[in-house]
Amino acid sequence: MIPDFSKDDIFVVSHxxxxxxxxxxxxxxxxxxxxxxxxxxxxxIDFFISILACFSFGSIxxxxxxxxxxxxxxxxxxxVALSWxxxxxxxxxxxxLSGHFECFLDACFESMSAYATTGLVLIQDLDHLSHAHxxxxxxxxxxxxxxxxxxxxxxxxxxxxALRIYIGEARDDKILPNSITTAKFIWMVSFTYLxxxxxxxxxxLILHGIPFSRALFHGLCIFMAGWDTxxxxxxxxxxxxxxxxxxxxxxxxxxxxxxxxxxxxxSVWTGKFRExxxxxxxxxxxxxxxFAYLITLVGFLGRTAMFSDVFSFFRQTFYQVISGHTGxxxxxxxxxxxxxxxxxxxxxxxxxMAIGGCMNSTAGGIKxxxxxxxxxxxxxxxxxxxxxxxxxxxxxxxxQREIPVDDTMVKTAMIITVCYxxxxxxxxxxxxxxxxxxxxxxxESVSAAANVGLSIGITSPSMSAFLKIWYIIExxxxxxxxxAIFILIRFFVKVIxx
Amino acid sequence: MKILRLILFxxxxxxxxxxxxxxxxxxxxxxxxxxxxxxxxxxxxxxIINGRNGFCVNILDSGKAIGVWFSESEREKIEVLGRYGxxxxxxxxxxxxxxxxxxxxxxMDIHAxxxxxxxxxxxxxxxxxxxxxxxxxxxGIVSLAAIGILHLLYRRESLPRD
Numbered sequence: 001m002i003p004d005f006s007k008d009d010i011f012v013v014s015h016x017x018x019x020x021x022x023x024x025x026x027x028x029x030x031x032x033x034x035x036x037x038x039x040x041x042x043x044x045i046d047f048f049i050s051i052l053a054c055f056s057f058g059s060i061x062x063x064x065x066x067x068x069x070x071x072x073x074x075x076x077x078x079x080v081a082l083s084w085x086x087x088x089x090x091x092x093x094x095x096x097l098s099g100h101f102e103c104f105l106d107a108c109f110e111s112m113s114a115y116a117t118t119g120l121v122l123i124q125d126l127d128h129l130s131h132a133h134x135x136x137x138x139x140x141x142x143x144x145x146x147x148x149x150x151x152x153x154x155x156x157x158x159x160x161x162a163l164r165i166y167i168g169e170a171r172d173d174k175i176l177p178n179s180i181t182t183a184k185f186i187w188m189v190s191f192t193y194l195x196x197x198x199x200x201x202x203x204x205l206i207l208h209g210i211p212f213s214r215a216l217f218h219g220l221c222i223f224m225a226g227w228d229t230x231x232x233x234x235x236x237x238x239x240x241x242x243x244x245x246x247x248x249x250x251x252x253x254x255x256x257x258x259x260x261x262x263x264x265x266x267s268v269w270t271g272k273f274r275e276x277x278x279x280x281x282x283x284x285x286x287x288x289x290x291f292a293y294l295i296t297l298v299g300f301l302g303r304t305a306m307f308s309d310v311f312s313f314f315r316q317t318f319y320q321v322i323s324g325h326t327g328x329x330x331x332x333x334x335x336x337x338x339x340x341x342x343x344x345x346x347x348x349x350x351x352x353m354a355i356g357g358c359m360n361s362t363a364g365g366i367k368x369x370x371x372x373x374x375x376x377x378x379x380x381x382x383x384x385x386x387x388x389x390x391x392x393x394x395x396x397x398x399x400q401r402e403i404p405v406d407d408t409m410v411k412t413a414m415i416i417t418v419c420y421x422x423x424x425x426x427x428x429x430x431x432x433x434x435x436x437x438x439x440x441x442x443x444e445s446v447s448a449a450a451n452v453g454l455s456i457g458i459t460s461p462s463m464s465a466f467l468k469i470w471y472i473i474e475x476x477x478x479x480x481x482x483x484a485i486f487i488l489i490r491f492f493v494k495v496i497x498x
Numbered sequence: 499m500k501i502l503r504l505i506l507f508x509x510x511x512x513x514x515x516x517x518x519x520x521x522x523x524x525x526x527x528x529x530x531x532x533x534x535x536x537x538x539x540x541x542x543x544x545x546i547i548n549g550r551n552g553f554c555v556n557i558l559d560s561g562k563a564i565g566v567w568f569s570e571s572e573r574e575k576i577e578v579l580g581r582y583g584x585x586x587x588x589x590x591x592x593x594x595x596x597x598x599x600x601x602x603x604x605x606m607d608i609h610a611x612x613x614x615x616x617x618x619x620x621x622x623x624x625x626x627x628x629x630x631x632x633x634x635x636x637x638g639i640v641s642l643a644a645i646g647i648l649h650l651l652y653r654r655e656s657l658p659r660d
Contacts, residue, residue, distance in 0.1 A: 052637040059644035209548035312604020
């Protein structure tokens with residue numbers, strides 16, 4: 001008998017969402033600080049309004065839903081799915097108040113794109129946006145990459161409850177025995193890299209003559225969006241703004257680190273450098289990048305005249321592939337240059353985007369882990385058929401330890417992969433319905449659902465509201481890997497039926 | 499007849515100097531302008547980025563930006579760069595447009611040979627709408643009331659019952 005939803009579910013969900021909203025309000029104190037430093041009083045007031053809205057709404061929810069005794073899996077999943085939607089709406093408030101968005105929906109699109117670490121943007125006149133609003137756009141990437149819930153997890157949840165919430169946010173790798181210590185570890189790694197990475201990026205910009213405060217601001221923004229594979233940048237030209245191959249090289253290192261699983265980071269941090277060589281996911285990631293780049297290279301056979309030399313060819317093509325594969329979406333070329341690429345080369349980038357980075361990293365997409373798992377399962381089946389019937393065939397993969405391939409694991413991976421493929425295709429079909437060609441629609445749809453952020457030109461403030469909403473759904477579903485959303489839909493259906 | 503031709507030539511030359519391409523036209527039709535001399539008008543934004551033989555500043559025109567490389571001699575002409583609360587120098591530049599610049603590892607850019615400041619940039623006064631401040635103040639009161647009630651409720655719950 002499947003338990004039905006009760007009033008208690010609503011109270012429990014409201015209680016935790018209230019806490020998450022208060023945490024979201026506290027997170028906005030940083031842009032307030034930045035606004036005060038740069039003396040941007042208009043921006044400070046925007047954030048003041050947003051913080052108060054978070055506190056008021058959060059407090060009201062807490063008032064009407066007293067502390068629950070515990071949390072079950074179903075409630076955990078609903079909290080995750082719903083809190084992402086509410087975080088999107090509340091975080092869009094200061095963005096909308098900045099006056100850089102045509103409508104509130106555009107601001108919501110931007111905040112979901114940041115939280116889901118996608119990087120598609122609808123902001124207008126980005127080059128004149130305040131430092132406070134700009135840092136908030138990138139801070140959302142940083143929060144969303146680690147997981148919105150992960151922020152609240154450290155402060156507001158108990159051990160058992162934490163695990164139910166943690167897994168709902170598409171993380172199933174408990175690096176340490178306890179979810180809260182795992183969350184703390186993830187934050188420690190992220191903050192350490194944040195300091196090193198931002199300073200390194202700032203150093204390159206200082207070498208280019210940019211003053212320290214500006215260089216640090218750009219370094220911080222680019223790191224937050226790069227490490228979390230979001231692809232936002234503080235200027236409208238994205239990475240192209242810096243006109244610096246050296247700067248791009250540093251971003252490649254950062255995005256590769258961001259697309260690597262936190263499990264591997266943990267191994268390296270604890271001195272097990274061998275894991276870098278032996279981890280099955282790292283191997284598949286490198287092979288997959290090579291494979292996708294090979295498709296792109298083949299696509300350019302006989303078409304290399306469109307580049308000035310070999311170095312610029314490599315710089316532009318490899319950057320798009322690695323940016324797509326890791327889901328960061330940084331681009332060092334204009335959309336008009338990308339649309340000139342041969343279809344097969346664009347297909348190579350689509351493949352890269354669709355696969356994505358590692359599980360339990362900040363990257364999106366199907367994930368290389370699942371691709372590797374299918375390969376191992378296929379290998380096992382072939383061996384099973386080749387060996388005598390009485391023999392027991394087992395296949396293992398190395399992911400911090402030797403793990404046998406089991407059917408449940410393959411089945412779950414298959415369900416999620418099918419969901420991703422359906423999501424990619426649905427967006428492509430809807431894009432085609434709105435008059436775009438299929439390849440472009442597929443490119444944009446995969447970019448949204450796999451949380452990449454590269455654009456072939458469809459995403460713009462003038463695109464249809466329906467398409468904007470659909471891309472928001474794609475980004476949300478792609479980031480949470482479906483299950484939490486399915487449970488939320490079931491919850492709403494049950495509530496409406498009652 | 500010769501005089502008429504000369505006048506016509508002079509007018510055409512003047513038109514050539516005064517007419518300019520939009521940044522959007524350059525970006526969207528790079529093939530058409532590749533290697534040709536172009537005139538672009540726009541706002542200088544962001545930062546001065548030093549390179550090997552000069553420096554680069556991005557120019558913004560109708561929401562689209564492109565990098566423009568200048569020689570060192572032009573540096574002192576540039577005073578204000580656009581960003582939040584600042585309108586950058588509005589300039590006209592004449593230079594060669596490159597779809598894939600060999601000198602700058604394949605970037606699409608312009609190598610400026612001529613820079614003219616049409617309007618000096620300036621700091622804009624930050625105007626905060628009164629309605630926004632009133633709204634923030636009202637929300638602050640509501641928020642304080644909500645937090646106060648919550649605090650009282652928690653205190654009542656934590657008190658030992660008789």
